[in-house]
Amino acid sequence: MRTTAVLGSLAVLLLAGTAHADTSAKKIAFSNNYAGNSWRQAMLKSYEIVTKKAVADGIVGASDIFTTADQEVPTQAAQIQNLILQGYDAIVINAASPDALNGAVKQACDAGIVVVSFDGIVTEPCAYRVVVDFKAMGREEVEQMAKFHPEGGNLLEIRGLAGTSIDDEIHAGIAEGVAKHSQFKIVNSVTGNWDQTTAQKAVATVLPSLPEIVGVVTQGGDGYGTAQAFAAAGKPRPTIIMGNRQDELAWWKEQKAKDGYKTWSASIAPGVSSLAFWVAQQVLDGRTDVPHDLLVPYLAFTQEDFEAALPNIPEGSVATTEYTQADAIETIKANIK
């Protein structure tokens, strides 16, 4: 009886041991190149919450965040080289450029370091990429628009930062959606750079020349500015797709209370940083079957559930979700084909 109990507890200990013994001494660094907007701040916060707990639980040995203030490639490249010298086992990275950091990333890989990029990804094949399915998001925007306006009409498109993969993907998704729902026509597109100020300015300049607009398809962080531009020009308010920012959802709530305004909201959750962390941990854990390109779903809110989420978003910030180790294992499984 006694031996079974001892053996049993030993077995439990062993089982528990195998779950996280392999990475408990590993050090993971986070290289981030910008902290100046609400999305990045939320991203850093999510990362900190999740990794602090992971360190306290003994899942990893250390997790440190390094942010360079500017968006410059050379600064971040130098930072990565420092992280290699400091002996980190993995680097989670939100990169300033998809290809200009490949040299530094290759050096890290050659030094046996696991590199996981997300949001701002790197194209170097040895690195892992956690990518949100932006194309699906663009497609879904038009799907939703078709629900609100089955009769179709003119759409205005707000583009993101030119030259980024994110802008290209969302745009491609929207183009696919419009091709499918031919009752819609994109009459113009302006650059909003995912920023309310830039979006408002761009929409204000183009609005006077536009015919009646039934809907605006956006990329996130530009919906509130768009709404303000329509209001300032005294034009009727179209259906504007939102991007999970607190000010956007608050505006939506205000309009909904006024006259039952309907729209849809979607964006990449800043907490995807924590998913990248868990992916790094899984690779360090010895998993060899992790695909280098991981597609994760975007975070969306509908007419029914956005008001429940609103109180949890700090004022001026963006909706997020923190990912768990189980989520990462689930994501990896879903991406193995």
Added chain:
Amino acid sequence: MMVLRALLARPWIWSFIGALLVWLAAISFTGGYGAGGMITAALSLAVFMVIVGIGQMFVITLGPGNVDLSLPANIGLASAVAMKVMGGSDAMILVGLVAALTSGMAVGMANYLLIRALRIPPIIATLSSSFIVHSIDIAYGRGLQIKPPPAFADFTNIQFLGIPILAICGVVFAFLAGIALQRMIYGRSVLAIGQNMRAAWLAGIPVERIRFLTYTLSGALGGINGALLAGYFRGASVDIGNEYLLSSIAVVVIGGTSVAGGKANVPGIWGAALFLVLLLTMLNTFGVSAGIRLLLTGLIIVGVITAAGGQKALR
């Protein structure tokens, strides 16, 4: 004919002609549709360029090497300061404006101290101070969008017969700045320093005091602009002033102020600001892609500056 020639001799007329041409190009594309709306939108956006442009003009007029590169960071910080102090309450609007003004003046004074006490060239001093201010802003504002009080937000958007009140204030302000430049001792001193700093000093002009005042003025205008931008765009953010690094200098140069200093032009700033905004309007109306738009903006600005400069050489 005489009137026309006298008008063409004014360096500021070119920026207004440019603004008129791009506006005509835009409305001919839409067949006249939205012509008034474009003017309203252009006036509302141009006024922000005018405010910082005038500050930048005084600095540039001080002579070669003088420029304020800290404006974007200054505007960002002041927008956050104003919105935090106002805290969404209409009763605190004036306090918030004063806070933004103070924050801007502090940045301007710090710039001057770096230039004077540490003898750093202005271009380096204001650029490095902008990094410091930017970092303070990120730490202070945490990258959050803070909303303005409703009354302040409404004020930045009131229109009278399609003309924004803010633009009218901007015209009055530009008029006063013109008087300060041409008719007051301060403005004449700035011009004199820009023409020859040593001669100005020998003539008994308190050179350093004027430079101090000028950098502080530029900072103060940046601060006010930050507060107004946060009101107009319904929220402060770190990047709200980014655009005003290039555009504050561009409106000064396109407006006919000499980059070498000593020769300034206030009306031209309005013309240049309208030109830049209408140029964006035109390119957006044409629906050209982001890359082409930036390329054309650059080429057209170069063209206009060359045209305005060439006219001067003929005289």
